[in-house]
Amino acid sequence: MGVGKVLNDVKPYLAMVLLQVGFAGMYIVAVASLKRGMSHFVLVVYRNLCATAVMAPFALWFERNARPRMTITIFLKIMGLAMLEPVLDQNLYYMGANLTSAGFASALINILPAVTFVMALVLRMEKVRLRSVHSQAKIAGTVLTVAGAVLMVLYHGPVVQFPWSKGQHHHDSAGGQGANSAAAAGGFLTGIITIVIACVCWSAFFVLQANTLKSYPAELSLTALICLMGSLMSGSVALVAERRNTQAWVIGFDTRLFTAVYAGIVCSGVAYYVQGIVSRQRGPVFVTAFNPLCMIITAVMGSIILKEEITLGSVIGAAIIVLGLYALIWGKSKDSVADVSASGGSKGASAAAAVELPITLAQPNGNGNCKHEVGSGRGVVFDVETPAANNGHY
Numbered sequence: 001m002g003v004g005k006v007l008n009d010v011k012p013y014l015a016m017v018l019l020q021v022g023f024a025g026m027y028i029v030a031v032a033s034l035k036r037g038m039s040h041f042v043l044v045v046y047r048n049l050c051a052t053a054v055m056a057p058f059a060l061w062f063e064r065n066a067r068p069r070m071t072i073t074i075f076l077k078i079m080g081l082a083m084l085e086p087v088l089d090q091n092l093y094y095m096g097a098n099l100t101s102a103g104f105a106s107a108l109i110n111i112l113p114a115v116t117f118v119m120a121l122v123l124r125m126e127k128v129r130l131r132s133v134h135s136q137a138k139i140a141g142t143v144l145t146v147a148g149a150v151l152m153v154l155y156h157g158p159v160v161q162f163p164w165s166k167g168q169h170h171h172d173s174a175g176g177q178g179a180n181s182a183a184a185a186g187g188f189l190t191g192i193i194t195i196v197i198a199c200v201c202w203s204a205f206f207v208l209q210a211n212t213l214k215s216y217p218a219e220l221s222l223t224a225l226i227c228l229m230g231s232l233m234s235g236s237v238a239l240v241a242e243r244r245n246t247q248a249w250v251i252g253f254d255t256r257l258f259t260a261v262y263a264g265i266v267c268s269g270v271a272y273y274v275q276g277i278v279s280r281q282r283g284p285v286f287v288t289a290f291n292p293l294c295m296i297i298t299a300v301m302g303s304i305i306l307k308e309e310i311t312l313g314s315v316i317g318a319a320i321i322v323l324g325l326y327a328l329i330w331g332k333s334k335d336s337v338a339d340v341s342a343s344g345g346s347k348g349a350s351a352a353a354a355v356e357l358p359i360t361l362a363q364p365n366g367n368g369n370c371k372h373e374v375g376s377g378r379g380v381v382f383d384v385e386t387p388a389a390n391n392g393h394y
Helices: 002-035 040-062 072-099 102-122 133-154 170-215 219-241 255-282 284-289 291-305 312-343 349-354
Strands: 370-374 382-386
Touching: 002 040, 002 072, 002 102, 002 255, 002 284, 002 291, 040 072, 040 219, 040 255, 072 102, 072 170, 072 219, 102 133, 102 170, 102 284, 102 291, 102 312, 133 291, 133 312, 170 219, 170 255, 170 284, 219 255, 255 284, 284 291, 284 312, 291 312
Parallel strands: none
Antiparallel strands: 370 382
16 A cells, blocks of 8 residues: 555656656757758647657547547637647747757746636635745745746856867857857747747646546547647648748658657657646646656756757756755645645545546446546645446556
C-alpha cells in the first residue's frame, strides 16, 4: 500500500518532467527545420494531422462507452481550444523561435506559469490565502520564475564554456556577432512579441482545457477533436499564407518530415492527453509550473546540436528559475494535501482515488460506478471516477 501510494503521488511529477524532455526535443528539431526554410504554417498543419491520425483510433476504441454527448457549448469550447493552441500558439511560437533561437524562445516562454497563475486566480480556479505559507510559496515561486526569465532576456554576459561546447563557437564569433546584430535589428523584437503572445494563448488554452474537461471528461476524444479542428483551421491559414509558394507543402524523408511526426505525436497528441489528465487532478498552474525545466534542457541540447551559445546570464537565470519552480511545486503539493484533508469522511478508497491520475472511467449510473469529488470552495474541483469491477477502460 505504501509503495502504491508513493507511485500514485509521483505519477503527475514524472509525467510532466518527461513531457518537458519531449518539448525540448521538439524545439530543437523544429528550429533546425525552420532555419532550413520550412514554413511554420505548413509545419503546424502537418503536426496536427499526424496527431489526429495517431490519437483518433485510441479515442474511438478506449472511450467508445465513456464519451459524453456533444453539445453546442462543448463544440464551441473545442473550437476555442483549437484556435488558441494549434493555430495561434504554435504559429506564433515557431515564428518567434525562427527569428530568435531555440534557447531564447524556450527561456522567454517561462512566463507561462505566471500568466496561467494570474488567469486561474481571476477565474477562481486557483485559491490563494496570503497568510498561508504554501500560498506564499506559490506567489514567490511565480515571481522567481518570471525574474529568472527576464534576467535571461536582458542580461547575457560572457559565454560559458561547457565540456561539450569547448572550441565549437570560436571560429564563428566574428561572423556570429554580425549575424546576431542583423537579426536584432531586423526581427529580434518581432520574435519577442510573437513569443509573448503565444505564451498568453498557451496559458488560456490550459485554463479552457481544464474547464472543458469538467463537462466533457474524455481526454483522448478531446485531444483528437482539438487536433482535428486545429488541422482544419491551421490548414485554412496556411493556404492563404502560402498561396504563392506551393513548394512549401512538399516535404521528403528528411528533418522536416521527422519534425512534423515527432511534434504531432509527442507534443500535440500525447501532450494534450497527459496535460488534460494532470490538469483535472492538480489544476492548470501545476501543469505549467514544469515549463522552466524545458528551457534548461533546450539550452543544453541547443548548445550541443545547434551550436548555440550559453551565456552567464542564462546560467544564473536558470538557477533562479529552478528555485522558483521548486517553490511553486511545493506550494501546489500542499494544496493537494489540503484538498484531500478537507474532503473529510472516508479516508480509505476515496483518499486513494484522490491521488490517482483521473483517467476517464465514466459509465452510465446503471453500471454501478461511483463518482468522488475532492476539494471545494474557490479551489479547483477534481472529479475522480472509479469503475465497478472490470467495467472501466484503462
